[in-house]
Amino acid sequence: MRIAVGSDHRGYSVRNHIIELLTQLGHEVIDVGTDSAESVDYTDIAAKAAKEVGSGKAEMGVLVCGTGLGMSIAANKFPGVRAAPCHDALTAEMSRRHNNLNMLCLSADLLGEKLIDRMVELWINTPFDGDRHTRRVERISEIEKEIFSHRNKIE
Numbered sequence: 001m002r003i004a005v006g007s008d009h010r011g012y013s014v015r016n017h018i019i020e021l022l023t024q025l026g027h028e029v030i031d032v033g034t035d036s037a038e039s040v041d042y043t044d045i046a047a048k049a050a051k052e053v054g055s056g057k058a059e060m061g062v063l064v065c066g067t068g069l070g071m072s073i074a075a076n077k078f079p080g081v082r083a084a085p086c087h088d089a090l091t092a093e094m095s096r097r098h099n100n101l102n103m104l105c106l107s108a109d110l111l112g113e114k115l116i117d118r119m120v121e122l123w124i125n126t127p128f129d130g131d132r133h134t135r136r137v138e139r140i141s142e143i144e145k146e147i148f149s150h151r152n153k154i155e
């Protein structure tokens with residue numbers, strides 16, 4: 001799979017570790033930065049990764065910041081993106097099974113390395129359950145389209 005990975009300065013070392021893990025697991029990583037521990041706005045990194053996922057260039061994305069919150073707020077502004085912060089194995093698994101999450105947002109400040117490894121692997125390998133959840137996820141896309149067409153009318 002092609003997976004976009006990004007972080008701000010707070011998630012920098014975790015992100016490097018995730019890139020190593022995903023590469024070892026045989027995935028192709030699209031690295032959108034940041035390239036050092038120097039302070040950077042999470043918004044811009046989230047946007048770069050979300051464009052990859054929203055456009056279909058990447059099938060999934062993983063974002064890391066201090067809490068995982070800012071990354072998810074910014075990434076969700078992009079059409080086709082379903083991003084959320086997950087904080088344990090259960091939320092990582094359920095975000096795939098029920099929400100078909102395509103961008104996993106992680107907290108570098110709260111999660112340990114072993115838990116992150118477990119969550120990322122579980123998240124990547126858990127399929128969407130489909131069934132009644134398809135209707136709900138499709139409804140999210142419809143709402144997104146309604147909002148975008150409304151915005152275009154205003155502009």
Ligand code: RB5
Nearest residue numbers: 010065066067069070071
């Ligand atoms: C950066 O200080 C911090 O705000 C960021 O990493 C993240 O936690 C935002 O949600």
